[in-house]
Amino acid sequence: MPSASVDPSVSRDPIPLDAEDLATVCVLCSHNCGLRVDVAAGRIAKVRADERNPITHGYVCNKGFSIARYVEHDERVEHPLRRRPDGTFERISWDVAIAEIAGKLGRIRDEHGGRAFALVGIGGQGNHMDGPYGLGWLRGLGSKRWFNALAQEKTQHPLIQGWMFGSSPATFFHVDQPRVKYLLVMGTNPRISNRGHNANEFFKEYAEDPERTMVVADPRETETTRAADRHLRVRPGSDVYLLLGMAAAIVQNGWEDAEFVAGRTEGFDAVREALAAVDPAAMAARCDVPARDLLDTAREFAEADGAGFFFDLGVEQNRFSTLISYLIHLITVLTGNAGRKGGAIFMETIAPPVVDPDRVSEPERALASGIPAIRALGNAGMFSPSLFPEEVLIDHPERIRAVVVEGSNPLLSFSDAARWREALAALDLVVVVDPAMTETARLADYVLPTPTGYEKWEMAIFPKGWPEVSVQVRPPVVPGPPEALPEPEIYARLVEALGPFGEPPEALFELGETATTDPGAAMRWLATAREKAAEAGENAMIFWAYRTIGPHLPAPSLAGVWAQCQLNGLMRRESVVRELGPAFADENPFALGNEIFRRILEHPEGVAIARADEDDPLGPHLGHPDGKVRLAPEAVLPEIGRALDAPPGDDDAWPFVLAAGLRTRWTANTIQRDPKWRKGRGPHCTLNLSPEDAARLGVEDGDAVRLETSRGAAELPATLDPKLRPGHVWVPNGFGMIHSSPEGDVAVDGVNLNELTDTADRDPFTGIPHHRYVPCRVTAAGR
Ligand code: SF4
Numbered sequence: 001m002p003s004a005s006v007d008p009s010v011s012r013d014p015i016p017l018d019a020e021d022l023a024t025v026c027v028l029c030s031h032n033c034g035l036r037v038d039v040a041a042g043r044i045a046k047v048r049a050d051e052r053n054p055i056t057h058g059y060v061c062n063k064g065f066s067i068a069r070y071v072e073h074d075e076r077v078e079h080p081l082r083r084r085p086d087g088t089f090e091r092i093s094w095d096v097a098i099a100e101i102a103g104k105l106g107r108i109r110d111e112h113g114g115r116a117f118a119l120v121g122i123g124g125q126g127n128h129m130d131g132p133y134g135l136g137w138l139r140g141l142g143s144k145r146w147f148n149a150l151a152q153e154k155t156q157h158p159l160i161q162g163w164m165f166g167s168s169p170a171t172f173f174h175v176d177q178p179r180v181k182y183l184l185v186m187g188t189n190p191r192i193s194n195r196g197h198n199a200n201e202f203f204k205e206y207a208e209d210p211e212r213t214m215v216v217a218d219p220r221e222t223e224t225t226r227a228a229d230r231h232l233r234v235r236p237g238s239d240v241y242l243l244l245g246m247a248a249a250i251v252q253n254g255w256e257d258a259e260f261v262a263g264r265t266e267g268f269d270a271v272r273e274a275l276a277a278v279d280p281a282a283m284a285a286r287c288d289v290p291a292r293d294l295l296d297t298a299r300e301f302a303e304a305d306g307a308g309f310f311f312d313l314g315v316e317q318n319r320f321s322t323l324i325s326y327l328i329h330l331i332t333v334l335t336g337n338a339g340r341k342g343g344a345i346f347m348e349t350i351a352p353p354v355v356d357p358d359r360v361s362e363p364e365r366a367l368a369s370g371i372p373a374i375r376a377l378g379n380a381g382m383f384s385p386s387l388f389p390e391e392v393l394i395d396h397p398e399r400i401r402a403v404v405v406e407g408s409n410p411l412l413s414f415s416d417a418a419r420w421r422e423a424l425a426a427l428d429l430v431v432v433v434d435p436a437m438t439e440t441a442r443l444a445d446y447v448l449p450t451p452t453g454y455e456k457w458e459m460a461i462f463p464k465g466w467p468e469v470s471v472q473v474r475p476p477v478v479p480g481p482p483e484a485l486p487e488p489e490i491y492a493r494l495v496e497a498l499g500p501f502g503e504p505p506e507a508l509f510e511l512g513e514t515a516t517t518d519p520g521a522a523m524r525w526l527a528t529a530r531e532k533a534a535e536a537g538e539n540a541m542i543f544w545a546y547r548t549i550g551p552h553l554p555a556p557s558l559a560g561v562w563a564q565c566q567l568n569g570l571m572r573r574e575s576v577v578r579e580l581g582p583a584f585a586d587e588n589p590f591a592l593g594n595e596i597f598r599r600i601l602e603h604p605e606g607v608a609i610a611r612a613d614e615d616d617p618l619g620p621h622l623g624h625p626d627g628k629v630r631l632a633p634e635a636v637l638p639e640i641g642r643a644l645d646a647p648p649g650d651d652d653a654w655p656f657v658l659a660a661g662l663r664t665r666w667t668a669n670t671i672q673r674d675p676k677w678r679k680g681r682g683p684h685c686t687l688n689l690s691p692e693d694a695a696r697l698g699v700e701d702g703d704a705v706r707l708e709t710s711r712g713a714a715e716l717p718a719t720l721d722p723k724l725r726p727g728h729v730w731v732p733n734g735f736g737m738i739h740s741s742p743e744g745d746v747a748v749d750g751v752n753l754n755e756l757t758d759t760a761d762r763d764p765f766t767g768i769p770h771h772r773y774v775p776c777r778v779t780a781a782g783r
Pocket of ligand 1: 028060
């Protein structure tokens, strides 16, 4: 069978060029549906849903069939590139690239210290193998300045959960989808966005079940609201008042679960006091929904036999998003639905849910705003990308001076592209690691090619399911460009060139030969590495594992997965044994770690490695010394007053509210670069507005309109959308990408909405931008 030999950092074995029924995933959204692909002549030829995937069970949406377009397009980077003084790029060797970048990093470190470095990115949608290596590189150099896309969406939740539950940031508090009876959906249209588990299928079945109730709060009429038992057609930006009204109604009417509140929580009096001044009817008026509907929703939620919230960016990237998160958690706890089957449970990932004893220590903070790095998906803290430009442009001796951008395209994905361009131009060094020549890569000093998530070993760490904890690690299915190197190899080469950890201790090489199969060798490897890392720095261990265990694995990057498996054996023993079965009850932690590693490699379609305690879904996650939930975290209560003082008002200067970047059936963030992947009827990048607004502006379907914000303006075609409230407009995400044809023609597909957003328009606790509430003006173009 023909095969392609690849760099050993990609795969020790050659990659077959013709093969059938290979297990992989779709990386176009965080759902990571299991797929099976057939490969012909080294290219993805056929794609189908994977019925054998234990997580998604054959679920797929239209986008999954287009993954070959993510692999093959005209913007692939195939060689290390260096910018010339005239802005063009020249091909260089890996040795030259690593030596020059390491030399520049070393000089910056010597002059300004390690904090001068930042890492922007880590992981595309389902490409997370780089995580421990990227963070190990950054921390090994002495910096914790990590900016990640999750922190422009969801870090308010682990922040609130830490305050209220003392829970591990590695958990994901989520509605127990299969068992919930009463669902309040906010800020999402999962029938289209695929938010949640097998969303389209789930919401269809849920709506048909007479035993279950769904209320949807959404300014728009959507595929999801149409099937709802009640549609609360809230005014854009007023979700916080709906939740304030509901929380006040529950407390003022005594609808809380008194037994749960008395036994498992503290701070109820402070909550009652804070909500005393909140009038549910006045809150309903702010939302523009009937007061009766708000009160009924609050009462029904409290009385339901298992209720939960289902929410996404519409409330997460909106006004008062941290307060919104708090109120969602508060209502869930007050009604006895926290840590309850059919309510909300703590989903877990391969990272064991350990509460870092350091969690109460002062976090790393941004220099300009003081906003903290927030721990999410694990114990490493991440900053909102909205904070990055000012951390570069600030006049401060510890400002950021060099950045590695990896698995991320800030110029399109993060607020305020103009401010990002200004910041990148002010840096001493910009290195982009990416499979594609992105808009950000075009501004870099060096561009380093890496394989896509189908051309190297990869994994997705997003939480999937409950009580099982499932993991999917997948081998490459097609070869990538011969010079593309996986991110772990790039970080390892940079670390070795800079030398913060030195050579791996000699003993680790011999132990590494059998560490993944012999529990005794695993134990001795970890003990020796830990002892030596006490001098070299704890981040040395991941790179030592890469160089000493990695060569004995199908790809060296898998050493990071092995290390995670060992942490599972050591720190999540009971859950692991629950999944593996009683035969493993007496095994030592290293045997457990090696066993789940073996199962992961044996099951590229995914496999469960641990199982949460179904009899006690709450207790193990309560980390405060008294084991009680804090209902009234001090920091967040004053936010109630700020929200009450700032109703969404009519602003004559900016009379419209833009929901910037909604998902459609034909958007995939900025992953799919070639517009040819869209087979739906176009145009795709249009401004959607209500027929009432269109009539007032004298605009018809397809006419050009001008969209203007405080940061910029763009022209695009109009689509009349009768499902919108007047004053509310939206544009899909994932546009504004440069693409070129084989003939060398360069074009831009649609509008980059982040030319119109503002880094300053953000939540004060997290820095999460208000992309779903962008004040704007819309006019007919050319008038
Ligand atoms: S884009 Fe569609 S197929 Fe791909 S992971 Fe998301 S829901 Fe699944």
